[in-house]
Amino acid sequence: METTIEKALEFENRKFSFKTTSDRILAAREAKDLILEVNELYKKEKDSKLMDLMKRLTVIKQKIEKRLKGRPLTATS
Numbered sequence: 001m002e003t004t005i006e007k008a009l010e011f012e013n014r015k016f017s018f019k020t021t022s023d024r025i026l027a028a029r030e031a032k033d034l035i036l037e038v039n040e041l042y043k044k045e046k047d048s049k050l051m052d053l054m055k056r057l058t059v060i061k062q063k064i065e066k067r068l069k070g071r072p073l074t075a076t077s
Contacts, residue, residue: 004037008053012060024068031061 011034018024035057042050 004034004041005053008034008038008057012056016064018067021068024064028061028064028068031057031064035061
């Protein structure tokens with residue numbers, strides 16, 4: 001149990017400087033896995049701190065995925 005939370009906190013506090021797209025993909029997958037693990041703990045314990053942790057991880061994951069998708073092409077007419 002503690003190791004999941006520790007891994008999630010370490011991931012949250014990590015400095016992200018992705019050199020390649022594959023680094024971003026790996027980070028997004030790691031974030032997803034951590035969110036799912038914390039969610040399993042939350043289902044058992046119903047601790048609001050776990051919910052807050054999941055929310056913060058989700059924000060990080062969304063930022064990574066947004067960067068992966070890149071900027072949308074704008075139509076020029």
